[in-house]
Amino acid sequence: MEGTALVRRTANPRPRGPRRFTALLLAAAVLAVIPAALPGAAAAPAAAAPSSPGDEGGTKKLRDALESASKGHVEATTKLTNSKKRQRELGTQLKQVESRIATLTREVGVIAAESYRRGRLTPISALLNSASPQSFLERAAGLEMMAQRNDKQLRELAESLDQATRAKNAIDAEVREQQRQVEVIARKKRDAERALAAVGGNPSGGLISANSPLAKPAPRNSDGSWPRESCSIDDPTTNGCITPRTLHALNQAKANGFKRHASCHRSGGGGEHPKGRACDFSAATGGFENVDASGGDRSYGNSLAAFYVKNASRLGVLYVIWYRQIWMPGTGWRGYNGNGDPASDHTNHVHLSML
Structure with missing residues (x-):
């Protein structure tokens, strides 16, 4: 009996140590592959930052020129x-x-x-x-x-x-x-x-809605100008930082029903993201998808872009980019073509840059 019992225990030994860990990894890999192999199965969109991090659809020279023009317009208007x-x-x-x-x-x-x-x-x-x-x-x-x-x-x-x-x-x-x-x-x-003009900047119909909700104004100086702010507030969307005014604009969007995934600070690249003065808002419910938004997703992007345009002077908006268009205080909506992909063309997310 003891010999039989010994044979039974050794006939199907359980993997131990490294062998057992390897078996578990193989099982997990198989389980991960099976759903994608099934007919009609679709992978869930990842809630990650848009492709080409830091690329706002143009060169650094273009972004610097737009920032200077928009800031100059706002300051002169004040x-x-x-x-x-x-x-x-x-x-x-x-x-x-x-x-x-x-x-x-x-x-x-x-x-x-x-x-x-x-x-x-x-x-x-x-x-x-x-x-x-x-x-x-x-x-x-x-x-x-x-x-x-x-x-x-x-x-x-x-x-x-x-x-x-x-x-x-x-x-x-x-x-x-x-x-x-x-x-x-x-x-x-x-x-x-x-x-x-270099990126197809002709006047466009744009996205303006009188029905967009009003945001709570951000604090200004006594003379009506915008206070200088640094990247000093924890960014709730990443591990980085953003300015108080950017956080206010982000929270005002959420307070008015725009609660889909957003990503603000980036440690690398150009534009306003590394300065904590920009946020990207996914059009899709599950996060940033590498496809052009359509249907309800595009309507969501339209409404969000119109919200920031209507409240630009209340929040301190530098510019808004959405669906091959850019809005600036001095020009209104203009064409803005990127590199042909959804991220740089901003057809899968709304980009917001702040003063």
């Missing part, structure tokens, strides 16, 4: 807005000063007319004509008050005229500042159009 605001404030101030000048001019005119009517009445003659000591004192007090009043009015009139002159000069300066910024905006638009 300065133009501030200048117009200052001009309105100065206009209100000028109206108030001019109203005060009109009142003072009338009062001074009354004094001058009275002096002329009385034949240039002097203080000495006024006092000599006093009928009594009491009248003399009353006239003396009246002359002192009149002198103080006249002096005050004349001084106020001179100051008001000076204020009016300064306000008018300041308004003229603001008008010149506005003309300069309008010229900067026009120049930045031409720069962007020249840069985009």
Whole structure:
């Protein structure tokens, strides 16, 4: 019996040590291959970053040109807005000063007319004509008050005229500042159009929807400009970092129903990703697929792109790229062709770059 039992134990020995580990690896490999070999089986899309990491569909020279043009446009627009605001404030101030000048001019005119009517009445003659000591004192007090009043009015009139002159000069300066910024905006638009001409940058229909939800505005400086930010916040989509403004834009998209896979920071490549100022949003539900989005996936991308366009000034958007098109504040939607693959043509994901 003992011999039989020994034979049974050794007839089918269990793999041990390295042999057992090898057998398990082979079994896992077989299980992984079987679903792909079955008819009609489809591999699940991987939630990975788009192919050609860091490639936003153009050369570094193109990306630098677009960044410069878009930033220049936003900065000039902010300065133009501030200048117009200052001009309105100065206009209100000028109206108030001019109203005060009109009142003072009338009062001074009354004094001058009275002096002329009385034949240039002097203080000495006024006092000599006093009928009594009491009248003399009353006239003396009246002359002192009149002198103080006249002096005050004349001084106020001179100051008001000076204020009016300064306000008018300041308004003229603001008008010149506005003309300069309008010229900067026009120049930045031409720069962007020249840069985009190399990648089919003709005007396109674009994606704009009045029904897109409004995002919560990101913080600005007191003068309306955007604060400088570094890559200082943990990126919830990768192991890298992003700027606070980029995180705000990402969270606002999620808060408004855009919750499909996103990838922001990249350690290598060009563009805004390594700076923590860009995010890619997959059009497909399962992640980035190396195919052109269609149907509901394309509709999702359309809606997301329109959301960021509508809220560009609220969030600090530098540009948006989607489905062979790019939107910039100074140009609107323009054609933007990449290298012919879904990643560089941005037909499988929406690209967002931030100021």
